[in-house]
Amino acid sequence: MKLLIVNNLASGFRDGAIYDFMRAFAVDGDEMCVRCIDGETDVAELLSDAENFDAVVAAGGDGTVAAVAYLLAETGIPVLPFPAGTANLLAANLASPAEPHALAKLMREQRLMDFDIGELELANGDAVGFSMIAGAGYDAVIMEGAREAKSLLGPMAYFTSAFANPTPQFSHLTLTIDGETIETQGVGVLVINFSKLQFDISLVHENLPRDGMFDIVVMNTHDALGLIPSVLSCVLDRAGDFPGRPDALEVFRGREVTVVADPPLAVQYDGEVTGTTTPFTARMLPEASRFVVSEECLKLYNDESAAPLTLD
Structure with a gap:
C-alpha cells in the first residue's frame, strides 16, 4: 500500500x-x-x-x-x-x-x-471544514482559554477554561435555518454533526453523522451556571433515559444555517479558534x-x- x-x-x-x-x-x-x-x-x-x-x-x-x-x-x-x-x-x-x-x-x-x-463560511470569506462541531460564543471562549494549557493539562484544559469564564457574552441571535428565520438569545450556538463529547456525553439524544442534517443548539442562558441542569441531562442520556433538555438548550435541525449575533460572538470549529466573529454560515456536505x-x-x-x- x-x-x-x-x-x-x-x-x-x-x-x-x-x-x-x-x-x-x-x-x-x-x-x-x-x-x-x-x-x-x-x-x-x-x-x-x-x-x-x-x-x-x-x-x-x-x-x-x-x-x-x-x-x-x-x-x-x-x-x-x-x-x-x-x-x-x-x-x-x-x-x-x-x-x-x-x-x-x-x-x-x-x-x-x-x-x-460541515463547511463553515467565516465572516472574512474563508471556508473551512468541520467534522464534529462548529459554534460561536461560549464554546469559542473555552477553546481560546484552553489553547495554551492543552499540552500540559490535556482535556482538563477545557474544564479549567470553562470555570475561568463563568459569565460569557449574552447576545441576541438571528438564525436562518434552511431559509426560515428564528430570533432568539443566549451565550452561544453549536452546529453539531457528531454529537459525543468527552466521557461519552452527547449534546443531543441521537448521534446521526450520516443523515445529512445538523443539530443546531442554542444555549439560552445568561451565564455558565444556567447550563448545569442541561449538562446533567446530557449525562443521564448515557444511561439511555433520554430526559428532556431544560429550557437552557434550544434545539433545531437543518442542512444550512446562518448565525448573526448582536453583540458579535467569537467562532470556533472542532476545537480550532478562528480569530473571527459572527456572522457565519454552516452548510452540510452529506x-x-x-x-x-x-x-x-x-x-x-x-x-x-x-x-x-x-x-x-
Missing part, C-alpha cells in the same frame, strides 16, 4: 506515536510518505497529489483531521483519523482504537464508511468524507453494506 501521512507536529503531547504506527504497519512493498506541519504550511499543499495514494493518515487533533477530510471531501480517498491531539473526539465517535498497533491493523483491514462533514473505521463503528452506525474493501 501507498500511504500519505499528514503529521501535525504541534498537536497534543507530541509523543511520536505516528512513528510507532509506521513501524507496525510496514510490510514488504509498502510506501509511506510523511509530510509534517506545525501550523505554518497550508494543508492543501500537502494533499496536492493525494489521489496517487491508497489512503491518507491525518495525525493530529480534531482540527487536523477536519482540515484533511474537508480538502478530500467527495474524492473517495480514504482518511484514517490518527488521534494525536488533545481530545480526539472524532476518533472516539468513530469507536477507533488509540493504540498505534491497533490503528495499523485497522488501516490494513480497510473498512471504509462515508460520513457527513456523506462527503470517507473514513477508515473499526468493525465496532460499522455496527454502531448500522451499516452492513460497509464491508472491508481491498484497494488495488
Whole structure:
C-alpha cells in the first residue's frame, strides 16, 4: 500500500506515536510518505497529489483531521483519523482504537464508511471544514482559554477554561435555518454533526453523522451556571433515559444555517479558534468524507453494506 501521512507536529503531547504506527504497519512493498506541519504550511499543499495514494493518515487533533477530510471531501480517498491531539473526539465517535498497533491493523483491514462533514463560511470569506462541531460564543471562549494549557493539562484544559469564564457574552441571535428565520438569545450556538463529547456525553439524544442534517443548539442562558441542569441531562442520556433538555438548550435541525449575533460572538470549529466573529454560515456536505473505521463503528452506525474493501 501507498500511504500519505499528514503529521501535525504541534498537536497534543507530541509523543511520536505516528512513528510507532509506521513501524507496525510496514510490510514488504509498502510506501509511506510523511509530510509534517506545525501550523505554518497550508494543508492543501500537502494533499496536492493525494489521489496517487491508497489512503491518507491525518495525525493530529480534531482540527487536523477536519482540515484533511474537508480538502478530500467527495474524492473517495480514504482518511484514517490518527488521534494525536488533545481530545480526539472524532476518533472516539468513530469507536477507533488509540493504540498505534491497533490503528495499523485497522488501516490494513480497510473498512471504509462515508460520513457527513460541515463547511463553515467565516465572516472574512474563508471556508473551512468541520467534522464534529462548529459554534460561536461560549464554546469559542473555552477553546481560546484552553489553547495554551492543552499540552500540559490535556482535556482538563477545557474544564479549567470553562470555570475561568463563568459569565460569557449574552447576545441576541438571528438564525436562518434552511431559509426560515428564528430570533432568539443566549451565550452561544453549536452546529453539531457528531454529537459525543468527552466521557461519552452527547449534546443531543441521537448521534446521526450520516443523515445529512445538523443539530443546531442554542444555549439560552445568561451565564455558565444556567447550563448545569442541561449538562446533567446530557449525562443521564448515557444511561439511555433520554430526559428532556431544560429550557437552557434550544434545539433545531437543518442542512444550512446562518448565525448573526448582536453583540458579535467569537467562532470556533472542532476545537480550532478562528480569530473571527459572527456572522457565519454552516452548510452540510452529506456523506462527503470517507473514513477508515473499526468493525465496532460499522455496527454502531448500522451499516452492513460497509464491508472491508481491498484497494488495488
